[in-house]
Amino acid sequence: MTTTALEALAGRAREASRRLAVSSSALKNEALRAAAELLETDAEAILAANQADLEQARAESLDDPALDRLRLTSARITAMATALRDVAALADPVGEVIEGWVRPNGLSVQRVRVPLGVVGVIYENRPNVTSDAAGLCVKAGNAVLLRGSSSALRSNRVIVEALRKGLVKAGLPDDGVALVEDTSRESAIAFMRLRGFIDCLIPRGGRALIDSLVENATVPYVLDGDGNCHVYVDQAADLAMAEEIVVNAKLSRPGVCNAAETLLVHRAVAERFLPRIAASLEGVELVGDSEVRRILPQVAPATEDDFAREFLGLKLAVGIVDDLDAALAHIARYGSGHSEAIVTTDVATAERFTREVDAAAVLVNASTRFVDGGEFGLGAEVGISTQKLHARGPMGVRELTCAKWVVRGNGQVRR
Amino acid sequence: MTTTALEALAGRAREASRRLAVSSSALKNEALRAAAELLETDAEAILAANQADLEQARAESLDDPALDRLRLTSARITAMATALRDVAALADPVGEVIEGWVRPNGLSVQRVRVPLGVVGVIYENRPNVTSDAAGLCVKAGNAVLLRGSSSALRSNRVIVEALRKGLVKAGLPDDGVALVEDTSRESAIAFMRLRGFIDCLIPRGGRALIDSLVENATVPYVLDGDGNCHVYVDQAADLAMAEEIVVNAKLSRPGVCNAAETLLVHRAVAERFLPRIAASLEGVELVGDSEVRRILPQVAPATEDDFAREFLGLKLAVGIVDDLDAALAHIARYGSGHSEAIVTTDVATAERFTREVDAAAVLVNASTRFVDGGEFGLGAEVGISTQKLHARGPMGVRELTCAKWVVRGNGQVRR
Numbered sequence: 001m002t003t004t005a006l007e008a009l010a011g012r013a014r015e016a017s018r019r020l021a022v023s024s025s026a027l028k029n030e031a032l033r034a035a036a037e038l039l040e041t042d043a044e045a046i047l048a049a050n051q052a053d054l055e056q057a058r059a060e061s062l063d064d065p066a067l068d069r070l071r072l073t074s075a076r077i078t079a080m081a082t083a084l085r086d087v088a089a090l091a092d093p094v095g096e097v098i099e100g101w102v103r104p105n106g107l108s109v110q111r112v113r114v115p116l117g118v119v120g121v122i123y124e125n126r127p128n129v130t131s132d133a134a135g136l137c138v139k140a141g142n143a144v145l146l147r148g149s150s151s152a153l154r155s156n157r158v159i160v161e162a163l164r165k166g167l168v169k170a171g172l173p174d175d176g177v178a179l180v181e182d183t184s185r186e187s188a189i190a191f192m193r194l195r196g197f198i199d200c201l202i203p204r205g206g207r208a209l210i211d212s213l214v215e216n217a218t219v220p221y222v223l224d225g226d227g228n229c230h231v232y233v234d235q236a237a238d239l240a241m242a243e244e245i246v247v248n249a250k251l252s253r254p255g256v257c258n259a260a261e262t263l264l265v266h267r268a269v270a271e272r273f274l275p276r277i278a279a280s281l282e283g284v285e286l287v288g289d290s291e292v293r294r295i296l297p298q299v300a301p302a303t304e305d306d307f308a309r310e311f312l313g314l315k316l317a318v319g320i321v322d323d324l325d326a327a328l329a330h331i332a333r334y335g336s337g338h339s340e341a342i343v344t345t346d347v348a349t350a351e352r353f354t355r356e357v358d359a360a361a362v363l364v365n366a367s368t369r370f371v372d373g374g375e376f377g378l379g380a381e382v383g384i385s386t387q388k389l390h391a392r393g394p395m396g397v398r399e400l401t402c403a404k405w406v407v408r409g410n411g412q413v414r415r
Numbered sequence: 416m417t418t419t420a421l422e423a424l425a426g427r428a429r430e431a432s433r434r435l436a437v438s439s440s441a442l443k444n445e446a447l448r449a450a451a452e453l454l455e456t457d458a459e460a461i462l463a464a465n466q467a468d469l470e471q472a473r474a475e476s477l478d479d480p481a482l483d484r485l486r487l488t489s490a491r492i493t494a495m496a497t498a499l500r501d502v503a504a505l506a507d508p509v510g511e512v513i514e515g516w517v518r519p520n521g522l523s524v525q526r527v528r529v530p531l532g533v534v535g536v537i538y539e540n541r542p543n544v545t546s547d548a549a550g551l552c553v554k555a556g557n558a559v560l561l562r563g564s565s566s567a568l569r570s571n572r573v574i575v576e577a578l579r580k581g582l583v584k585a586g587l588p589d590d591g592v593a594l595v596e597d598t599s600r601e602s603a604i605a606f607m608r609l610r611g612f613i614d615c616l617i618p619r620g621g622r623a624l625i626d627s628l629v630e631n632a633t634v635p636y637v638l639d640g641d642g643n644c645h646v647y648v649d650q651a652a653d654l655a656m657a658e659e660i661v662v663n664a665k666l667s668r669p670g671v672c673n674a675a676e677t678l679l680v681h682r683a684v685a686e687r688f689l690p691r692i693a694a695s696l697e698g699v700e701l702v703g704d705s706e707v708r709r710i711l712p713q714v715a716p717a718t719e720d721d722f723a724r725e726f727l728g729l730k731l732a733v734g735i736v737d738d739l740d741a742a743l744a745h746i747a748r749y750g751s752g753h754s755e756a757i758v759t760t761d762v763a764t765a766e767r768f769t770r771e772v773d774a775a776a777v778l779v780n781a782s783t784r785f786v787d788g789g790e791f792g793l794g795a796e797v798g799i800s801t802q803k804l805h806a807r808g809p810m811g812v813r814e815l816t817c818a819k820w821v822v823r824g825n826g827q828v829r830r
Contacts, residue, residue, distance in 0.1 A: 018747070022770055101792060107781055109791050116803055117773065195629065199803050214610065218629045220804045241826040248828035332433070354821045355437055358532065366522055366824030375829065376524050376820070377516060388531055388614050388817040389635045389805035402803040405791070406769050409781030411656040413663035414790065 010197035035166025115141030225386035227257030227338035234344035425612035432558035450581025530556030640801035642672030642753035649759035
């Protein structure tokens with residue numbers, strides 16, 4: 001795809017975004033529900049396209065986890081349709097008056113929530129992201145440009161077709177959802193440089209994608225970064241609660257960004273807590289600092305890199321800290337600004353932790369696994385932002401909007 | 416300045432930002448008021464440094480407007496001190512609970528306003544920006560790295576010294592305000608690439624700076640872009656009101672970003688309105704489309720570039736449009752997304768304009784000149800954002816913060 005062709009596609013999305021921006025909730029929801037129905041009625045075609053994708057992926061020797069992410073089943077298609085209906089049922093963020101007042105000169109000043117315009121999404125080979133991301137974008141009144149992986153191209157084509165038909169059924173422009181079919185590296189760079197066409201780019205992928213984006217993008221973006229999440233077990237922790245939280249944070253779904261990657265334990269409770277948690281985390285590879293290894297000799301030494309990494313699997317780095325200050329310093333040094341938890345019964349310690357840890361989410365006496373749009377009550381999420389500008393933490397439909405100032409007067413001029 | 420030296424400076428700012436982030440409003444305000452006093456007591460030294468800057472600038476043949484921007488007077492120093500005291504008097508945005516609720520599982524979920532961390536500001540040769548920007552950043556609990564122009568270096572050094580001493584007087588770290596003294600082009604690029612050190616970069620400068628930033632920056636930034644602002648005089652406009660608004664929008668301060676650059680007039684009122692407004696805008700160079708020139712033969716033809724440009728001076732492009740749709744299309748094509756005004760008595764027309772124009776601010780029956788932090792009631796502003804992410808429109812002290820999710824539980828784990 002040439003840059004010209006890409007710009008033409010993006011230009012059509014921009015035109016469509018103007019109509020979507022002023023469309024009623026009723027029409028947007030109708031489009032989402034029509035798309036959900038089409039996903040279900042076209043399930044056979046989607047599965048056939050996915051089968052072809054899987055065969056090619058196998059021929060290209062993709063590994064099993066990648067094949068699993070790519071694989072669709074009837075149940076997964078039903079889940080995609082259900083997700084679209086759930087998004088349709090959410091409140092429409094567009095038009096919300098975020099705040100407003102009247103100035104002494106009589107000017108009414110309001111900040112009103114409006115769509116972003118055109119949202120770009122770059123993602124890897126999960127075909128469900130295609131409908132999930134598109135659904136959220138349309139709900140928020142945006143057009144969306146989707147750039148999935150080459151391995152999922154056939155699946156994505158059929159899914160996007162259902163979404164476009166859904167828009168048409170509601171009388172909305174089908175260019176509101178568009179797939180970038182050229183998945184070359186050059187096209188990825190060109191996509192990141194569609195300045196004036198894309199209002200917000202959301203990358204859903206690994207470190208290489210993020211690095212490329214930071215280096216090359218000229219469009220605004222929101223980073224969905226790593227989650228090197230810590231649980232700190234304070235000297236004043238309820239150790240039974242701490243055990244349950246650490247096990248949940250590490251084991252309930254080890255491959256996701258809000259899973260715990262490092263356990264920090266206060267020296268005063270280390271002798272009691274470490275043997276207990278090691279037993280509960282059977283099957284998890286523990287690596288620890290020298291103090292941890294004195295208590296748990298079977299644990300391998302943790303390298304500097306172990307403390308800095310997101311394992312995304314059954315591995316946990318463990319450290320002993322002298323006090324809250326040392327825990328805060330460790331998190332400031334190694335944390336990725338995602339989700340950080342403390343277990344403590346001491347209110348002053350809890351308050352210092354929530355104030356001083358610089359992360360998208362800080363949790364007291366709760367599992368890091370709760371950092372999620374659904375769990376927070378935001379409805380579906382399009383990712384979890386680890387940056388500070390625009391969105392921080394779970395990005396729901398509201399984070400796919402921006403604000404506009406609306407000023408109403410009766411002839412005021414500035415003196 | 417080598418990248419290493421720049422990173423060392425930024426590293427000290429980051430350390431300072433951790434202390435500032437948890438400092439009380441009382442201490443931050445004490446620092447700002449102490450700095451205001453120091454500006455006044457050190458006025459002689461500031462004026463002497465400024466005199467040296469002015470002499471060098473004259474020797475380097477800076478033009479008169481640039482010399483005027485660079486020049487400090489006793490009155491301007493007093494104004495800088497007053498601005499710091501005004502910022503001290505603003506409400507502290509840090510700690511505000513933006514929203515919060517309790518989930519069915521008993522988790523308390525709150526979104527709390529927190530400082531950004533380290534803010535970078537790149538600006539040109541107005542020395543007052545040094546204290547204004549630093550004051551707002553400190554108020555919001557941030558450290559700030561200031562990179563002014565080489566022509567103002569001596570002035571900026573003395574002003575920054577006052578701010579640093581003010582911090583020390585309040586027991587806060589002086590590295591919370593730091594000046595980047597190397598003003599080479601290489602250092603500007605290195606500054607834009609201080610990823611991990613700068614949480615938000617704010618450029619205050621012209622198109623070349625913005626372009627360089629978009630191309631080179633790896634740190635997050637908020638763009639303070641051009642203001643190609645329109646006033647649309649509808650067929651249902653009160654023409655006396657329209658005249659007053661257009662004159663105010665163009666003439667009250669032609670060199671600023673919220674001044675009007677294009678006047679669009681509905682065909683139905685053009686014959687009546689154009690001669691009248693042309694007379695009121697005496698001294699303004701008008702350029703118009705062919706329809707305008709039929710009514711005002713003395714007006715020179717407007718080029719495509721005239722409609723696309725921010726004149727920042729006594730020039731105004733004028734166009735006649737057939738209807739609201741044509742006005743909206745013109746603004747969508749040429750507008751820079753800053754501030755757009757309509758003059759109309761028709762409520763449906765006003766509502767369509769506010770809904771459909773995609774800009775930071777839309778105004779009904781009011782001058783574009785009101786788009787300003789002070790006029791909106793936000794207190795002082797650090798700039799006006801024309802981008803959609805994070806901040807859009809006037810950026811006050813609140814836009815120098817971000818949010819953090821704080822989750823409090825009593826042992827909840829995710830099932």
